[in-house]
Amino acid sequence: MNEPHLTDREVECVAACVKTGWVSSSGPLIEEFEQKWGQYCGRQYAVSVCNGTAALQTAVAGLRLDAGDEVIMPTFTIISCASAILYDAGTPVLVDADPRTWTMNVEQIANKITSRTKAIMVVHIYGHPVDMDPIIALADRHGLAIIEDAAEAHGAEYLAGRNTASPQWKRCGSFGTASCFSFYANKLITTGEGGMVLTDDPKLADRFRSLRNLYFQPERRFAHAELGFNFRLTNIQAALGLAQFERMDQIVAKERWIGHEYTKRLEGIPGLQLPVEESWAKSVYWMYGVVLSKDTGMDALGFAKKMADRGVDTRPFFLGMHEQPALKRRGLFQDERYPVAERLAKQGLYLPSGLGLTEEQLAEVVEAVREVLQ
Ligand SMILES: Cc1ncc(COP(=O)(O)O)c(C=O)c1O
Numbered sequence: 001m002n003e004p005h006l007t008d009r010e011v012e013c014v015a016a017c018v019k020t021g022w023v024s025s026s027g028p029l030i031e032e033f034e035q036k037w038g039q040y041c042g043r044q045y046a047v048s049v050c051n052g053t054a055a056l057q058t059a060v061a062g063l064r065l066d067a068g069d070e071v072i073m074p075t076f077t078i079i080s081c082a083s084a085i086l087y088d089a090g091t092p093v094l095v096d097a098d099p100r101t102w103t104m105n106v107e108q109i110a111n112k113i114t115s116r117t118k119a120i121m122v123v124h125i126y127g128h129p130v131d132m133d134p135i136i137a138l139a140d141r142h143g144l145a146i147i148e149d150a151a152e153a154h155g156a157e158y159l160a161g162r163n164t165a166s167p168q169w170k171r172c173g174s175f176g177t178a179s180c181f182s183f184y185a186n187k188l189i190t191t192g193e194g195g196m197v198l199t200d201d202p203k204l205a206d207r208f209r210s211l212r213n214l215y216f217q218p219e220r221r222f223a224h225a226e227l228g229f230n231f232r233l234t235n236i237q238a239a240l241g242l243a244q245f246e247r248m249d250q251i252v253a254k255e256r257w258i259g260h261e262y263t264k265r266l267e268g269i270p271g272l273q274l275p276v277e278e279s280w281a282k283s284v285y286w287m288y289g290v291v292l293s294k295d296t297g298m299d300a301l302g303f304a305k306k307m308a309d310r311g312v313d314t315r316p317f318f319l320g321m322h323e324q325p326a327l328k329r330r331g332l333f334q335d336e337r338y339p340v341a342e343r344l345a346k347q348g349l350y351l352p353s354g355l356g357l358t359e360e361q362l363a364e365v366v367e368a369v370r371e372v373l374q
Helices: 008-020 028-040 052-061 079-087 131-140 202-212 234-245 248-266 300-309 339-347 359-373
Strands: 045-049 070-074 092-096 117-123 144-148 157-160 169-170 180-184 195-199 288-292 348-351
Touching: 008 045, 008 234, 028 045, 028 117, 028 169, 028 339, 045 052, 045 079, 052 079, 052 180, 052 195, 070 079, 079 092, 079 234, 117 131, 195 202, 195 339, 234 248, 248 288, 248 300, 248 348, 248 359, 300 348, 300 359, 339 348
Parallel strands: 070 092, 070 117, 117 144, 144 180
Antiparallel strands: 045 195, 157 169, 180 195, 288 348
16 A cells, blocks of 8 residues: 555665664664754754654643643544544544545634634645645634644645745645654655654753653653653664655655656546645645545445455545544544545545555556446
């Protein structure tokens, strides 16, 4: 579905790291990886962590929520977003998905702001940026933090200030009070498992570093002023990340090629909604998703079976947070309905989108889609 693209260079860098003996969370490669990733995203401070879920947890914990403080987030995302808020005793407040981009419906946010709202969590879904301008304006007006989840959007860009005299393309990961990444094996850049939190606030960066490392104090080892986590990334993982990062432009170009090529070849097949790329966005098509219309008489599950019969693996879309048994059992989101997210969850799935995908394989996938739908 989305296999990592690993070369001799990765083997060389990891082997060289192992030979130095710096295999744990001390070692020069961690800072180098943080510095390069932070710079790539245009940020002052970067704190690596052990996965994307931990990045979100660190970012939310960094805000020091009081019990019951609210964070507005999309229902259509991964559960890590909601769990990060809940672990910190916050309350996730949901908005539906946008029917075009599948990212959060920006127009629904204002109505969800209350005196308890502390932050807006934005998630760039499947490599397409969220429309950030209105969110930044709302956050500024109400004094809210922005937690940006760019786990799926390495290298994606957003045209900030498109209604101003000086619009500017900016990378995803450059917008949050805290911006989070995952480097899981199916992401554009991988460290096996890994993540990062970016910020421009030096105090917040210090807090993230403390939270990552059990809140050790410099004054007295083993005296802890607060409870932290062990979310450390290792030097070996950083070595892998640095080797991957050398090919960043190539990786982004390949993912964009896959996205555009699928769209070119699938356009016109009836019953299929394809991903959009808004004029203000440069998507990286982390996963190439399609949504089946109900007239096909099929849901994603039925379609996936027929694709599997033709030797093509697919994956279903996210299930909205308001439909998650684990969250409903906590009494959350009772009777809340988000029709767009519900339709996406039922009718959406993604096609093979890995960096190793060849033109021939892509053509085979398209042929299988055509056979199933025509
Ligand atoms: C949008 C989003 N956020 C967070 C995560 C969590 O990342 P990880 O799997 O590294 O914990 C993922 C994982 O796929 C994701 O897609």
